[in-house]
Amino acid sequence: MDIKDLLSPTRVEFNLKSRNKEDVVRELVDILYRDGKLYNKQKFIDAVFKRENEFSTGIGMGIAIPHGKDESVKEPAITFGMSKEGIDYKAYDGTLAYLFFLISVPLNSDDMHLKVLSMLSRKLMHDEVREALMKAKSYEEVINAFEK
Amino acid sequence: MKLLAVTSCPTGIAHTFMAAESLEKAAKEMNVDIKVETQGSIGAENAITYDDIKEAHAVIIAADTNVDLQRFKGLPIVQVHAQDAIKDPKSLIMRAMKMEKRDYVNEALEVKAEKKAQLTGAYKHLMTGVSYMIPFVVAGGILIAFSFAFGIHASEQKGSFAAALSQMGNGAFSLMVPILAGYIAYSIADRPGLIPGMVGGLLSTQIGAGFLGGIIVGFASGYLVLLLKKSIKLPKTMEGLMPVLILPLISTFIIGILMVYIIGKPVAAINAGLTSWLKGLTGGNAIILGIILGLMMAFDMGGPLNKAAYTFAVGTIAAGQPSMVMAAVMAAGMTPPLGIFLATIIAKNKFTNEEREAGKAAFFLGISFISEGAIPFAAADPLRVIPSIMLGSAVTGALSMLFRCTLAVPHGGIFVLPIPNAVGGLLLYTVSIIVGTIVTAFAVAGLKKDISKVSVVKSKSKANSL
Numbered sequence: 001m002d003i004k005d006l007l008s009p010t011r012v013e014f015n016l017k018s019r020n021k022e023d024v025v026r027e028l029v030d031i032l033y034r035d036g037k038l039y040n041k042q043k044f045i046d047a048v049f050k051r052e053n054e055f056s057t058g059i060g061m062g063i064a065i066p067h068g069k070d071e072s073v074k075e076p077a078i079t080f081g082m083s084k085e086g087i088d089y090k091a092y093d094g095t096l097a098y099l100f101f102l103i104s105v106p107l108n109s110d111d112m113h114l115k116v117l118s119m120l121s122r123k124l125m126h127d128e129v130r131e132a133l134m135k136a137k138s139y140e141e142v143i144n145a146f147e148k
Numbered sequence: 149m150k151l152l153a154v155t156s157c158p159t160g161i162a163h164t165f166m167a168a169e170s171l172e173k174a175a176k177e178m179n180v181d182i183k184v185e186t187q188g189s190i191g192a193e194n195a196i197t198y199d200d201i202k203e204a205h206a207v208i209i210a211a212d213t214n215v216d217l218q219r220f221k222g223l224p225i226v227q228v229h230a231q232d233a234i235k236d237p238k239s240l241i242m243r244a245m246k247m248e249k250r251d252y253v254n255e256a257l258e259v260k261a262e263k264k265a266q267l268t269g270a271y272k273h274l275m276t277g278v279s280y281m282i283p284f285v286v287a288g289g290i291l292i293a294f295s296f297a298f299g300i301h302a303s304e305q306k307g308s309f310a311a312a313l314s315q316m317g318n319g320a321f322s323l324m325v326p327i328l329a330g331y332i333a334y335s336i337a338d339r340p341g342l343i344p345g346m347v348g349g350l351l352s353t354q355i356g357a358g359f360l361g362g363i364i365v366g367f368a369s370g371y372l373v374l375l376l377k378k379s380i381k382l383p384k385t386m387e388g389l390m391p392v393l394i395l396p397l398i399s400t401f402i403i404g405i406l407m408v409y410i411i412g413k414p415v416a417a418i419n420a421g422l423t424s425w426l427k428g429l430t431g432g433n434a435i436i437l438g439i440i441l442g443l444m445m446a447f448d449m450g451g452p453l454n455k456a457a458y459t460f461a462v463g464t465i466a467a468g469q470p471s472m473v474m475a476a477v478m479a480a481g482m483t484p485p486l487g488i489f490l491a492t493i494i495a496k497n498k499f500t501n502e503e504r505e506a507g508k509a510a511f512f513l514g515i516s517f518i519s520e521g522a523i524p525f526a527a528a529d530p531l532r533v534i535p536s537i538m539l540g541s542a543v544t545g546a547l548s549m550l551f552r553c554t555l556a557v558p559h560g561g562i563f564v565l566p567i568p569n570a571v572g573g574l575l576l577y578t579v580s581i582i583v584g585t586i587v588t589a590f591a592v593a594g595l596k597k598d599i600s601k602v603s604v605v606k607s608k609s610k611a612n613s614l
Contacts, residue, residue, distance in 0.1 A: 001388065054158060054212070059166060059234050069159045069189070092235055103161055105189075112388040114161065114190045121162045122169035125234070 001112050003120055003146050007078040009139040010035050016083040016100070021058075024087050025049065025066055028102040032079045037104060043072035044104065058091030062134065063124055067103035076105045076113035078120065080142055099133050120146065151175070151244050152196055152204045152220075153184040156211035157230045160189035167210045167233035174237035180245065187215065191338065206244040208233070224248065270367070277332035277366055278528045279502060284327055285520055286509040288320025293516035296563040321520060325349040325359050325450075328527060329366035336370025337377070340391050344369035344399035348407055355412035356419060358451025359523050363530075365407060373399050415452045422456035434472065434549040441473065442480035442545025442584075446538040449484065449519045449526065462558045470572055475555035476548040478517050479581050480541035482561055485521030486514035486581070487540045487588020488533075495593035503528070514585075517561035525592075532595040540588025547580035 011031055018024035025048055033041045047068035051057065058064040064087075079102040086096030101124075103117055123129045123146050132145035153171050157163035168184040175182035185196045196219075206224045209215050210233035217225060224247035226240060233240055295303040295313035302310035326349035333345025348365035352358065357365075376395055422444070429437050444457035461477035492499050492507030499507065506524055513521030526533045554572035557564050564570045571577055 051159060055229070055231060057162065059163075059231070065162050067159060067162050069161065092231065105159075105161055109189075110388075111190050111391060114188065115388070117161050118165040118186070118188055118190070121165035125166055125169040125173055 001116055003078070003116060004143055006076060006113065006116055006120075007080055007143070008035070011037075011077065011079040012139050012142060013079075013081045014137065016081045016087075018083070018087060019085070020087060021052075021089050024081070024083070024089070024100060025052075025102070028066070028079050028081050028100060031081070032077060032102060032104060035077075035079075037074050037077045038072055039074060040072040044068055044070055047072065048102075056090040056092070058089035058097050059124075060091045060093035060095060061130060062086075062095060062098045063101070063130065064089040064091070064097040064099070065101045065103060065121070065124070067105070069105045069107060071107050073104045073106040076103075076109045076117070078103055078117075082136075099130070149205045149245060150181040150183070150200075150203050151206055151208060151241065152200055152223075153182060153208040153233075154187060154196070154211060154215050155184060155230055155233060156187035156213045156215055158212055160187065160213075163212070163230040163234065164188040167230040170234050170237045171208065171210070171241070175241055178238060178241060180241055182241070187211070187213070206247040208240055208244050210240070273332050273335040273367065273370065274363065275528060276335035277328045277330075277363075278524050280331040281324055281328040281527070282502060282506045282524045284320045284324045285513075285524055286506060288317045288324065289513035289516070289518045289521050290509060291317030291320065292518060293317075293512050293561075296516055296560055322350075322353060324520065324523070325353045325362035328359060329362040329369065332363065332366025333369035333373065336367070337373035340377070340395040340399070341370045341373045343396040344372065344403040347400050348403040351404060351407040351412070353450075355407060355415055356452050356455050357407070357411055357415045358448045358454065359527055360448050360451050360530075361407075361411060361415070363527060364411070365403060368406065369399060369403050372402060419452045419456050419459075422453065423460050426456065426460040430473075435546050437473070438476045438480075438545035438547075438549030439542045440545075441477050442541035442543070443538050445477060445480040445519065445545070446484050446522075446541035447534060449523050454481075454519070465556060465558060468556065470554035470556040470569075472549055472552060472554050474558065475553040475571070475577060476545040478555055478559070478561070479548045479553075479577065479584065480545040481519040482514050482517050482581055483540045483544045483584035483588050484514070484519050484526075484537035485510040486585040487537060488522045488525050488592060489514060490585055490589035491592040491596075494589060495596065497598050498593060498596040515562045517559060529596060533592060536591035536595055537588050539591050540584040540586075543587045544580050544584025547583055548577060551576035551580060553577040553580065 013031055016024060016027055018027045026045060029041060029045050032038055038044050047070035048066050051068055052066060057066050081100040083098055086098050089097035091097060129145055133142060136142045136145055155164050155167040164186050165188060168186045171182060171184050183196060183200055184194060186193045201220060201223065204223055206226065207220045209225060209227045210230045212230050226244045228240060291313050295310040295317065298310035302308060303314035305311055326346040329349030329352065330342045330346035333341030345366050348369050349362045352361035352365050373395055376399055380394060382390060441457045444453040447453045457477055461474045464471040464473045489507050489511040492504045496504060510521035522537055551573050553576055556570050565574060
């Protein structure tokens with residue numbers, strides 16, 4: 001199993017419309033919900049914001065990874081979005097976020113999925129992966145970025 | 149110079165791993181040796197071992213959850229949020245390297261502690277199993293006791309509320325040994341240990357090996373899974389199969405074979421042998437028979453000896469006539485939990501809070517002839533508790549025989565005492581039970597160690613469970 005299995009072409013958006021943190025979470029969750037990965041949209045949005053209130057998942061370096069672990073999730077999934085203008089995601093370094101990975105995990109998910117997610121989180125710490133992601137224009141290029 | 153780090157975040161999905169990666173990456177760039185344990189939603193990965201701690205200079209805790217720091221005793225600790233490790237791993241590493249390590253004396257003490265802790269590691273596993281088991285015993289026992297309140301035969305009435313209560317209680321009881329064995333194995337080998345442990349525990353109940361069989365199978369399962377984890381090597385793509393398929397299947401199969409063929413057969417044979425041996429004793433000295441029955445009732449509460457004694461006793465009232473044997477057996481089955489209850493009252497400092505609470509429940513289970521109330525205590529400290537309760541039960545069995553008390557029903561504890569003609573020699577029968585209870589309590593209180601001493605050992609063993 002690898003990132004391809006969790007991030008499908010149906011959950012990739014290269015032109016996010018939102019301008020602020022609230023909206024971008026809703027926009028990403030919308031994509032996830034339309035793809036049939038949630039039982040209850042609002043409940044999952046609440047879970048994500050509950051996590052954000054602990055502290056922002058805007059990890060700086062242009063990236064945010066909102067995530068929620070909740071019973072409203074059917075199966076583990078990643079939703080990817082890119083914002084051309086950048087969004088103030090309240091990152092510690094004050095920079096705007098351009099890349100968004102929304103991670104949704106059910107309460108009980110097996111280790112294989114969690115391993116993939118942990119791998120994704122680790123890869124994002126590497127400059128070359130982030131640079132490749134910033135340049136990505138297609139689903140394939142996003143996946144390929146993680147091969148680096 | 150070697151550094152250690154633990155990373156953890158509330159959901160255990162993202163920050164745990166980003167923090168770990170960023171520390172590892174920065175350390176590599178700085179040419180520093182670091183080992184990072186991630187406590188994410190998969191559990192602890194890349195776990196820090198005792199050897200790591202011995203070599204380490206300092207520990208970085210980058211976590212937003214509670215991380216157990218006890219095992220790092222003696223090491224300087226830099227404690228920050230997970231995001232701090234993502235933001236600025238290099239300055240964290242610098243800070244950790246500047247910390248001063250404790251002196252040599254401390255270190256020598258740690259090594260000593262480790263040796264002691266290894267001896268008591270098994271105790272920690274046992275206590276994990278016992279503490280998970282206690283609520284099952286308490287809830288199940290009280291439900292069964294309630295069912296007696298409707299009359300001693302009420303639960304035999306199908307569809308009655310008493311029958312439902314008895315069904316619930318027995319449901320909890322049937323999980324008791326599986327939980328005990330499962331969590332002993334869990335403590336040893338983490339989640340994969342649960343499966344062979346619980347299945348083995350269930351088999352132990354089914355083949356009549358009781359909680360002692362459960363303890364054996366719990367340890368066997370735990371160490372078997374550890375061994376399998378080490379010896380089975382799979383290609384990386386198949387690794388995901390280890391915890392869900394390979395380990396549970398193979399370990400459960402091996403434990404199953406062990407229980408059914410290697411332990412099951414002899415247990416059945418012991419049971420049959422004992423029953424016929426007891427029949428042979430019937431004509432002999434009644435008091436000696438009372439002692440033997442008492443010893444058997446208390447030895448393994450629900451195991452082969454207990455079952456043989458009980459089945460033998462029930463056989464003596466099969467035609468509905470009152471029997472001295474039945475009276476002795478029930479009395480001897482009541483004193484273990486009653487004696488334990490009394491011990492938790494007179495020797496409070498020898499029991500944990502949890503045990504003292506379970507002690508109160510043991511009283512109700514005792515008066516209801518539910519010997520299982522004593523099992524958590526026996527399982528936690530078998531070498532001291534089992535001989536004590538055997539002594540008390542032997543005294544009670546002998547007295548009941550000496551006083552020629554009789555009983556015409558197979559169960560019920562004090563609930564049958566007021567029933568006309570159920571008990572012969574009611575006053576002296578009560579005396580037998582009380583005397584055995586007191587003997588048990590003093591034996592337990594005398595043999596058990598102060599809990600403060602035990603808890604020191606416990607905390608050390610915890611430090612070793614890395």
